[in-house]
Each structure stands twice: as C-alpha cells, then as structure tokens.
Amino acid sequence: MKTLCAAAILATAFMFSSPIAGVDQANASDRRDRIQVCDWYRTKAQFASLRGNLDKSEFYWHLFRACMNDRID
Structure with a gap:
C-alpha cells in the first residue's frame, strides 16, 4: 500500500513538473x-x-474577423 501511495505521489509530481509549466508559458x-x-x-x-480605400479596408476587416474566429484560448 505504501508503495502504491508513493508511486501515485511521484506520478503527480511528474505531471506538474517544469516542462508542463513551460508549455503553459509558451501557450500564453x-x-x-x-x-x-x-x-x-x-x-x-x-x-x-479613414483614407477612403474601402476595398483594402474590407480586405483587412475580413482578415481581422478570420483571425478572431480562430479560437484565442
């Protein structure tokens, strides 16, 4: 029983070790x-x-909407 408990503690410690924290920082x-x-x-x-270039404005608004529709989690 003690061995099983120690193994569970080590597994939990391994899950929350620094490589995972590094991944979270990279995602942020x-x-x-x-x-x-x-x-x-x-x-x-x-x-x-503002410059009156409506074609270019619509192009960039399209890119903005596409960018925002990709989930930013």
Whole structure:
C-alpha cells in the first residue's frame, strides 16, 4: 500500500513538473502574439477606411474577423 501511495505521489509530481509549466508559458506567449496580429489587422482596416480605400479596408476587416474566429484560448 505504501508503495502504491508513493508511486501515485511521484506520478503527480511528474505531471506538474517544469516542462508542463513551460508549455503553459509558451501557450500564453502564442496567445499574446495572436491577439497582437488580430489587433494589427483591425488597425490597418480602420486606417484604410479613414483614407477612403474601402476595398483594402474590407480586405483587412475580413482578415481581422478570420483571425478572431480562430479560437484565442
């Protein structure tokens, strides 16, 4: 019984070791990068609209919507 308990504790410790934390940090970094890209598309669409270039504005709005529709979790 003690051996089984020790094995369970070691398995749990292994699951929460640093490589998994590194993956979480990488995912958070990817999420921030994706949000910045989506924000860049939105900004480009707004500037194109202000300049009266509606074709380019619609193009960037389309990219922004496609970017935001990819789940940003």
